[in-house]
Amino acid sequence: MGKQLRNSTAKVESKLYELQEAGELVKQAAYAKFDETVELAIRLGVDPKRADQMVRGTTVLPHGTGKKVRILVFAKGEKEQEAREAGADVVGADDLLAKIQGGWLEFDQAIATPDLMSSVGKLGKVLGPRGLMPNPKTGTVTFEVGKAIQEIRKGRVEYKVDKAGNVHVPIGKVSFDVSKITENAQAVFSSVVKAKPSSSKGKYLKGATMSSTMGPGVPLECASLGRRVE
Numbered sequence: 705m706g707k708q709l710r711n712s713t714a715k716v717e718s719k720l721y722e723l724q725e726a727g728e729l730v731k732q733a734a735y736a737k738f739d740e741t742v743e744l745a746i747r748l749g750v751d752p753k754r755a756d757q758m759v760r761g762t763t764v765l766p767h768g769t770g771k772k773v774r775i776l777v778f779a780k781g782e783k784e785q786e787a788r789e790a791g792a793d794v795v796g797a798d799d800l801l802a803k804i805q806g807g808w809l810e811f812d813q814a815i816a817t818p819d820l821m822s823s824v825g826k827l828g829k830v831l832g833p834r835g836l837m838p839n840p841k842t843g844t845v846t847f848e849v850g851k852a853i854q855e856i857r858k859g860r861v862e863y864k865v866d867k868a869g870n871v872h873v874p875i876g877k878v879s880f881d882v883s884k885i886t887e888n889a890q891a892v893f894s895s896v897v898k899a900k901p902s903s904s905k906g907k908y909l910k911g912a913t914m915s916s917t918m919g920p921g922v923p924l925e926c927a928s929l930g931r932r933v934e
Contacts, residue, residue: 708735713920720925726914727885733919734878740916741771742878742885744892746871746926747911749904756903759865762842763895767884768859770877771812775853776800778816778824778838783849787815790850791857798823804830811836815844815852835862859888863896869910871896878916889914893926 712733721729727742734740750757776794777787778801787795794800794811797820804827814831816824816838824831824838831837838844842862846852863873875888893909900908913921 709918709920711735716920716922720923721914722925723889723914724882724886726922726924727882727889729922730885730914730916730919731878731882733922734916736916736918738917739770740878740918741769741874742876742880742914742916744871744873744875744889745913745915745921746873746893746896746909748865748869748871748896749907749910750865750869750901752865752867752869754903757901759871759896759899759901760841760863761895761899762860762862763891764855765859765861765875765888765891767876767880767888769861769874770880771874773813773856774811775856776811776814777849777853778814778820779849780817780820783817783847787849787853790853792849792853801827809834809836813844813856814838815846815849815856817847817849818845821845835864861892863892875914 712735715729715733730742748759750759752758774793777792778797779787779795780797784795784797801823814836821838828837840846843852843855861873863871865871873892875892876885897909909926912924912926914924915921
């Protein structure tokens with residue numbers, strides 16, 4: 705552990721912090737020379753191996769993520785034009801499929817119209833592991849490509865529970881005001897609580913931390929927050 709991280713970690717007490725207090729501490733503990741991303745890590749009381757306990761969803765952060773998102777759209781004809789007018793960074797069909805198969809992956813989000821999913825599906829082994837595969841459950845397989853692009857630009861984030869039962873979601877930048885970090889965090893907690901599987905029994909929100917890219921994790925008092933947003 706480097707000296708800067710040790711100094712930052714020393715600022716975190718062995719207690720659970722309220723969201724606003726955690727946001728303030730994360731900002732104070734950040735030490736990198738770049739504008740670090742602030743992330744929530746939420747540990748859930750689910751069994752990810754069970755299909756009926758898979759937690760996955762999207763939410764629009766009130767203040768966005770602070771990151772410039774590069775959006776790719778698989779579309780043809782009128783929908784291709786709609787995507788371009790809505791501000792997509794890259795739009796195409798067969799040409800894009802070939803380009804991605806060749807190893808090009810310079811985008812952050814992918815949207816596809818349903819009629820092209822039979823072709824896009826062939827890229828599953830490439831896009832799936834990177835979290836770039838369009839999915840109807842997250843609103844990225846749709847004929848309403850303009851609306852999907854606008855939502856992503858406004859700050860829509862996707863989340864999916866990992867094999868260890870955790871959800872990781874970016875909620876802004878260290879340069880954000882504490883109030884914006886707090887409100888973005890509340891939006892994520894609200895969405896994750898609403899996504900609770902009916903088959904999940906016992907304690908659902910088992911723990912959570914807020915951290916910056918290089919900084920220490922700040923443990924959150926999420927029990928009362930979970931009750932407030934249910």
